[in-house]
Amino acid sequence: EVQLVESGGGLVQPGGSLRLSCAASGFTFSSYEMNWVRQAPGKGLEWVSYISSSGSTIYYADSVKGRFTISRDNAKNSLYLQMNSLRAEDTAVYYCARGKGRSFDYWGQGTLVTVSS
Amino acid sequence: DIQMTQSPSSVSASVGDRVTITCRASQGISSWLAWYQQKPGKAPKLLIYAASSLQSGVPSRFSGSGSGTDFTLTISSLQPEDFATYYCQQANSFPQVTFGQGTRLEIK
Numbered sequence: 001e002v003q004l005v006e007s008g009g010g011l012v013q014p015g016g017s018l019r020l021s022c023a024a025s026g027f028t029f030s031s032y033e034m035n036w037v038r039q040a041p042g043k044g045l046e047w048v049s050y051i052s053s054s055g056s057t058i059y060y061a062d063s064v065k066g067r068f069t070i071s072r073d074n075a076k077n078s079l080y081l082q083m084n085s086l087r088a089e090d091t092a093v094y095y096c097a098r099g100k101g102r103s104f105d106y107w108g109q110g111t112l113v114t115v116s117s
Numbered sequence: 118d119i120q121m122t123q124s125p126s127s128v129s130a131s132v133g134d135r136v137t138i139t140c141r142a143s144q145g146i147s148s149w150l151a152w153y154q155q156k157p158g159k160a161p162k163l164l165i166y167a168a169s170s171l172q173s174g175v176p177s178r179f180s181g182s183g184s185g186t187d188f189t190l191t192i193s194s195l196q197p198e199d200f201a202t203y204y205c206q207q208a209n210s211f212p213q214v215t216f217g218q219g220t221r222l223e224i225k
Binding site for chain 2: 033044045046100
């Protein structure tokens with residue numbers, strides 16, 4: 001069974017940092033592209049970042065470029081999102097999502113990041 | 118950026134009804150469109166990819182159609198478990214994809 005489990009969310013002050021993790025199991029993690037997608041409270045979905053299966057190709061949404069860094073450790077079946085210079089508008093549930101072609105076929109349960117003083 | 122506009126924003130329907138949700142892209146996206154279902158407090162679930170391909174395990178009452186700029190998601194006979202919010206997602210600019218604003222399907 002495919003499982004994606006996010007962790008690392010919490011309350012952080014504006015300008016602070018947080019590192020999210022996504023532990024994958026039930027599939028060959030190193031063969032799949034991965035993404036982070038977020039959802040602000042009561043709002044819609046926003047794609048955040050993409051990483052290829054090898055980690056060699058990375059993309060970011062303009063809203064997080066220069067502040068967030070995606071990475072992966074295929075030996076540990078894990079995906080990460082380092083978030084720096086956090087802003088109130090980054091408050092959201094962050095999901096890791098497995099790529100299926102150009103869509104996302106499995107999602108984690110999400111981890112809530114709250115940026116507030 | 119490619120903008121995705123869903124209509125209606127919300128719809129009320131009864132069990133057994135046929136429901137259609139529309140998604141329009143601000144520019145042509147070929148068939149690079151997916152549909153997701155999200156229930157409160159849960160992660161989205163992939164229903165349809167490549168505009169009309171049914172994801173494994175998804176009931177056949179769900180179907181998708183369209184190409185270019187106009188797309189539809191149809192639920193042929195609503196079941197109680199189908200009441201949720203539905204999102205379209207364009208993948209023409211993959212991996213920098215964008216989602217529609219969502220359509221909330223409520224019980225009448």
